[in-house]
Amino acid sequence: RMGYSIDVNQSNFEQEVIQVSYKSLVLVDFYATWCGPCQILKPILEKLVTEYDFIVAKIDIDQNPELASQYGVEGVPDVRIVRQGEIHPGFVGALTEAQIRQTLSQLNLKSNFEQSLEALKNAIAQKDFPTGKQLLDQLFSQYPDRPEVVLEAANFLILLNQTENAEKLLNTIREDQRDFFAKAQALKQLIQFKKDVTFSGESQLEQNYAKACQLTLTEDYPEALSLFLEIVSTNRKFKEDGARKAMLTIFNLLGDDHPLTKEYRKKLMLQLY
Known part of the structure; x- marks a missing residue:
């Protein structure tokens, strides 16, 4: 209404x-x-x-x-x-x-845009892809310039393994769109995680890293953060400091106010210093 x-x-x-x-x-x-x-x-x-x-x-x-x-x-x-x-x-x-x-x-009022975006997020979370596609098309036609829509669309494409198209979309978000740019970089990193999962190596560290990437992709963030932190404490240089960067990516995905971000930021600081 x-x-x-x-x-x-x-x-x-x-x-x-x-x-x-x-x-x-x-x-x-x-x-x-x-x-x-x-x-x-x-x-x-x-x-x-x-x-x-x-x-x-x-x-x-x-x-x-x-x-x-x-x-x-x-x-x-x-x-x-x-x-x-x-x-x-x-x-x-x-x-x-x-x-x-x-x-x-x-006052608990949501705009039509916020309601549609919420419905889209729910459809994606429930893996109801036909509804997700329908809502996305609708959002793109009504709000072609909203970066929130671009981010959700990219997220959707990553789930569907259309990573090249997702990257193209993410590249349209500019650095001056500050809050959205950080999220876009985090989603690009998710695409990298998808690749890292496919090429898990022989060593225990490599396998743990691939497992933590997999946990991130299935949004099991507590387990993923715990495993990445373990890698940081075992071998800081592994994958060019990859585990620490991966943790920062998860913080960007969750946002600064999320309890997990706050908890693991502290743990990471203690580990590093």
């Missing part, structure tokens, strides 16, 4: 804000036509209602002084959040698009 934006005044406030808030989240945007930050905020909110299921109720304080005074509006823009008939503070001043998205996610 999509949201919408509506002009609200004293006469329709009860119906369009309070009553509607029992079905949908409502953001009440108190604004003034002479206010610069209000003009900055307006197009951002109007863009976001096309992605999320919430309502923007716009109230011009000069036309509706009684509403402004009833809700204690002192500066504009002043955005309030209305849920289940209750009016809560939101934010005052113009926030950036990213900050408003953050606020919406704290």
Whole structure:
């Protein structure tokens, strides 16, 4: 479902804000036509209602002084959040698009894009490839420029063993797209792991390394990290410091805030110093 934006005044406030808030989240945007930050905020909110299921109720304080005074509006823009008939503070001043998205996610709202991406990740995790392909095609046609889609597509291709196509996709993510670039490099490393698994050597170290690569590919990260750490402690120079680099790859895949990243970063530091 999509949201919408509506002009609200004293006469329709009860119906369009309070009553509607029992079905949908409502953001009440108190604004003034002479206010610069209000003009900055307006197009951002109007863009976001096309992605999320919430309502923007716009109230011009000069036309509706009684509403402004009833809700204690002192500066504009002043955005309030209305849920289940209750009016809560939101934010005052113009926030950036990213900050408003953050606020919406704290309110447990997901955009259509986030919902589709989540469905895609679930399909890939359950190895439901026909659904995954369908969702990917849909995402690519709707959001051709979102790096998140490129990363998921590459991940999908790696699972299907189409590693060359995956690499081509990953090469389109630029270094200035910082968060996504690290993920892209990590996925390229996964492709390397796939090759390393195929050519496991004779020695115990080589076999352990291949096994740890295999565990990474099946997303058994605790076992993989434990094994890579063992290799680091046994022979730091093995595969040109390959085990340490492999651990860094897993950290990039999981993200800095993941408990495993935090735990094994510490263990790796202790091992190295």
